[in-house]
Amino acid sequence: TQLLEQSPQFLSIQEGENLTVYCNSSSVFSSLQWYRQEPGEGPVLLVTVVTGGEVKKLKRLTFQFGDARKDSSLHITAAQPGDTGLYLCAGGDTNAGKSTFGDGTTLTVKP
C-alpha cells in the first residue's frame, strides 16, 4: 500500500513569513500533485511534478520533487492570508483517476 505522509499537520504563521511543508513516501510515484482545499470546497490542483529533481514555481509558491521521486516539498515565500487552506499532496497513477492522498497540512496565515 502506497502511503504519503505530510508534515507538519498544522502550521500557523504571520503574514510575510516563509514556510515549507513536506510530503514523503516510501514508494516511487510516476507523478505527484499538490492541491489546495478551502473549507467546504473540493481540492484545486496547483501543480504536477513528474521528473526527479524537478522544481516548479507558481508565483510565490515553489514546488520540488525529490531525486528519487518519493518526496516533495512546497515552499511559500512571504505568505499572505489568502494562502490559508489545506495543502494536499497526491501520488498520481499513470492510468489517471486514482490518486493516493496524504492527510494534508492545514496552513493558517494571520494578518
Add this chain to the structure above:
Amino acid sequence: DAGVTQSPTHLIKTRGQQVTLRCSPISGHKSVSWYQQVLGQGPQFIFQYYEKEERGRGNFPDRFSARQFPNYSSELNVNALLLGDSALYLCASSLLGGTGELFFGEGSRLTVL
C-alpha cells in the same frame, strides 16, 4: 467551460437509508473518480470509471456502488447508511493516460444521523 458539477451539495440521511450522489465531469473528460473525505483526513479513493467501465475500486464495502452513463456523468450509491459514512464525497474528472491530475467538484456533504 463548466467545471465538475456535483449534486446535491448537502444532504442529511438517517441510518439504514440509501443515498445517490451525482456528478458531471468537465467536457471532454471521460474518466470520473469518487473520493470520500472524512474531516481531518485526505480524500480516500472509492471508484474510478472510464467509458462506463469500472477501472478501479478502493477499500470500501459492497454497500458502495457506482456507475457511469454514456454522457460520462456518474452516480455514486451508498446503501444501508452508517454514521461513519458521514463525509464529503468528492467527484473528480480526468483524462485517462494523463499524469494523474484530478479536477474536483465542490463535493456533496453527507450527514448521517
